[in-house]
Amino acid sequence: MSTVVPRAPRKSKAGWNLLGLLVFLTAGFPVYWMLNTAFKPEKDAIDPDPSLWPTALTFSNFGRALDIADFWGPVGRSLIVSLAVVVVGMVVGLLAALAISRFAFRGRKIVIVGILAVQMVPLVAMIIPVFLLLNDLGQYDRLSGLIITYLTFILPFTVWTLRGFIVNIPKELEEAAMVDGCTRTGAFVRVVFPLLAPGMVATSVYGFIQAWNEYLYALMLLSQNNQTATVWLSNFSTKHGTEFAPMMAGATMMAVPIVVLFLLVQRKMAAGLTAGAVKG
Numbered sequence: 001m002s003t004v005v006p007r008a009p010r011k012s013k014a015g016w017n018l019l020g021l022l023v024f025l026t027a028g029f030p031v032y033w034m035l036n037t038a039f040k041p042e043k044d045a046i047d048p049d050p051s052l053w054p055t056a057l058t059f060s061n062f063g064r065a066l067d068i069a070d071f072w073g074p075v076g077r078s079l080i081v082s083l084a085v086v087v088v089g090m091v092v093g094l095l096a097a098l099a100i101s102r103f104a105f106r107g108r109k110i111v112i113v114g115i116l117a118v119q120m121v122p123l124v125a126m127i128i129p130v131f132l133l134l135n136d137l138g139q140y141d142r143l144s145g146l147i148i149t150y151l152t153f154i155l156p157f158t159v160w161t162l163r164g165f166i167v168n169i170p171k172e173l174e175e176a177a178m179v180d181g182c183t184r185t186g187a188f189v190r191v192v193f194p195l196l197a198p199g200m201v202a203t204s205v206y207g208f209i210q211a212w213n214e215y216l217y218a219l220m221l222l223s224q225n226n227q228t229a230t231v232w233l234s235n236f237s238t239k240h241g242t243e244f245a246p247m248m249a250g251a252t253m254m255a256v257p258i259v260v261l262f263l264l265v266q267r268k269m270a271a272g273l274t275a276g277a278v279k280g
Contacts, residue, residue: 031255034248034251034252034255035248035252036053036054037244037245037248038061038062038245038248038249038251038252039054039057039058039059039061039249040054040056040057040058040061040245041056041058041060041245042061042243042245042246044056044245045244045245045248046244046245061245061246061248061249062246062249062252062253064243064245064246064249065236065246065247065249065250065253068235068236068243068246069232069235070232071232071250071253074227074228074229074231074232075229075232075253075254075257077143077226077227077228077229078211078212078228078229078230079257080143081143081146081147081150081211081228082207082208082211082212083208084143084147085147085150085151085154085207085208085211086204086207086208086211088147088151089151089154089155089158089207090158090200090203090204090207092151092155093155093158093159093162093203094162094196094200096159097158097159097160097161097162097163097165097166098162098166098188100112100159100163101163101166101167102166102171115156115159115160116156116160118152118153118156119153119156119157119160123153123216123217124216126152127216127217127220130149130152130217130221131220131221134148134149134221140221141221141222141223141226142226143222143226145221146217146218146221146222146228149217149221150210150211150214150217153210154207154210154211157203157206157207158203158207161199161202161203161206162196162199162200162203164199165196165199165200166192166196169192169195169196173187173191173192173195174187174188174191174192175187177190177191201265205261205262205265208258208261209258212229212230212257212258213230214230215230215231218230218231219231219234229254230254232250233247233250233251233254236250
């Protein structure tokens with residue numbers, strides 16, 4: 001006797017598809033509007049009754065954006081800061097996450113609670129203390145000071161995220177490798193690290209994006225001569241008004257490194273985001 005498996009109602013599936021489409025449109029429309037404005041003539045960008053679809057395309061806004069202020073200098077400084085934050089954050093965060101997830105020591109729970117508590121503190125509330133501390137250390141208006149500042153709020157997230165990935169890797173794999181003759185370090189490098197790589201990529205991309213897009217601390221801790229790419233966009237707002245089309249062209253150029261990075265690591269990132277969802 002055959003059994004009939006009930007099928008999910010098509011209306012329910014269509015409803016979820018519609019919801020997904022609405023989320024995509026909501027999240028994607030600002031990006032579309034940025035690109036639309038970047039390629040519009042200046043007069044169309046400031047039109048009080050803007051058109052949803054571009055009526056004319058021009059590349060002059062990109063030239064104007066490059067002429068208003070130095071572009072490559074801020075972009076280079078943003079790359080230096082973001083890459084330094086990712087490298088230092090991943091090295092320190094990986095070691096800390098490994099210690100928290102694999103070793104039992106006194107005060108372990110306090111460390112975990114402290115990591116969570118730090119992430120609850122609003123970044124705006126720390127501006128004055130950070131400014132005074134960096135000024136006393138001679139790190140004001142230096143990229144190294146900005147890197148240290150970014151690590152204070154990116155590193156806790158890195159530790160917490162990597163800890164979650166490491167916990168989902170069975171300890172028995174390391175123990176089996178050690179039985180076969182590997183040291184603890186060798187077992188981690190040969191067994192745990194390959195399994196952890198997708199999670200590290202996903203965490204690194206998050207840290208890079210956070211450091212790349214941060215504006216407030218870069219504005220407060222760096223002078224105009226050392227400004228980063230996000231602060232560079234403020235050059236389009238003057239006492240005479242805001243040049244919206246060149247600003248959107250500059251924002252489009254700023255988004256290129258993030259898009260390129262995502263395209264390079266999208267497979268690893270997707271694997272990292274879903275790691276641990278199914279435990280077998």
